[in-house]
Amino acid sequence: MPTPEFMQAAVHAYVRALNVADLDAIVALYADDAVLEDPVGSVPQRGLADIRAFFARSLRLPLQVELEGQIRAVADEVAFAFSVSFEIKGQRTTIRPIDVFRFNEAGRIVQMRAFFGPSDITTG
């Protein structure tokens, strides 16, 4: 099982990669058979091809991503709160999700679930 420190480092790498729009670095964190549900309740993205396409869409606009509070790491999972903001025609939108990642033995993310609803999205 990956250590808490390993999983926390993976989250920091994820945040860094989102901030610099490094699609390869993001996808490299995921296992071949990973399932991504962002937001929770949406149709999951299954496998690296779909996950790459998902993040390619997400990165069309420059994103500013910041962790909020510590990364909770336990067993083979992490949960963490963060903010992601972007600007469209001078208007800034900020989303504040809580993400949960589950890791496999090889230290890759096998499941990602993003919790946010309408009340976690602010504009202006």
Place this chain on the structure above:
Amino acid sequence: MPTPEFMQAAVHAYVRALNVADLDAIVALYADDAVLEDPVGSVPQRGLADIRAFFARSLRLPLQVELEGQIRAVADEVAFAFSVSFEIKGQRTTIRPIDVFRFNEAGRIVQMRAFFGPSDITTG
């Protein structure tokens, strides 16, 4: 499916009940067949009898519980960060979990998972 507002109100009721050590109010939030995993990776408590016993143990000491940030509510789930602190022989311990609840159609919690590890526990 319960509304985001309903699920957020349930979390507030949970926090309130923990703060006043109201075991009945806590257990009333759970479905008969609920599964509680606190912390993630521990042996789950299954069903109301085990869940009541779990919270009876948790409430042996007075708890101070505070939400940290908003309650993310989406589909039939919520995720939220909070702190819980208690005092043993004049020494205060604070734990900062992220909890995830899943609700059934009747608005009861059917799954509860608490994410925290050693680095989310501080003393002194």
